[in-house]
Amino acid sequence: MKPIVIAFVFILLSVVAFGQDRKEVIEKGIQVKRNYELDIAKGEKEPQIEKEEVYNFRGDLIEIKEYSEEGKVVSLWFRYKYDNQGNLIEEEELNGKGEIKERYEYKYENGLKTEKLYYDNKGRLFKKKIYKYELRK
Secondary structure, three states: OHHHHHHHHHHHHHHHHHOOOHHHHHHHOOOEEEEEEOOHHHOOOOOEEEEEEEEOOOOOEEEEEEEEOOOOEEEEEEEEEEOOOOOEEEEEEEOOOOOEEEEEEEEEEOOEEEEEEEEOOOOOEEEEEEOOOOOOO
16 A cells, blocks of 8 residues: 555656646646657657646646556556636546546635545545644634
């Protein structure tokens, strides 16, 4: 379980750190961004897809895929859903065939995240994280 958590944290950080800036996505009208790599040392003649990011009209990242084996296999795949305020409300981790491995739901009150619910590939809740806040008076 620990390697999965480490991989998830790495993926989440890469999405936050390397995802296109929302303002830029909106201003430029970006819907899909694809990264390709050409390994000249290996003698590759054509660039291979490495990563694909899909954005909605508000500039939110709604899907990310990372590829391995010269762009032939999806190694990481996440989909995201947001509410009207732009809060992340659902996240799905999929396998290379597009089947859900795990799903996460987020709940909010007064604009603050209050819960994260973890579901397995059969839709069964297996973990719940609760967020509590102490506000200044």
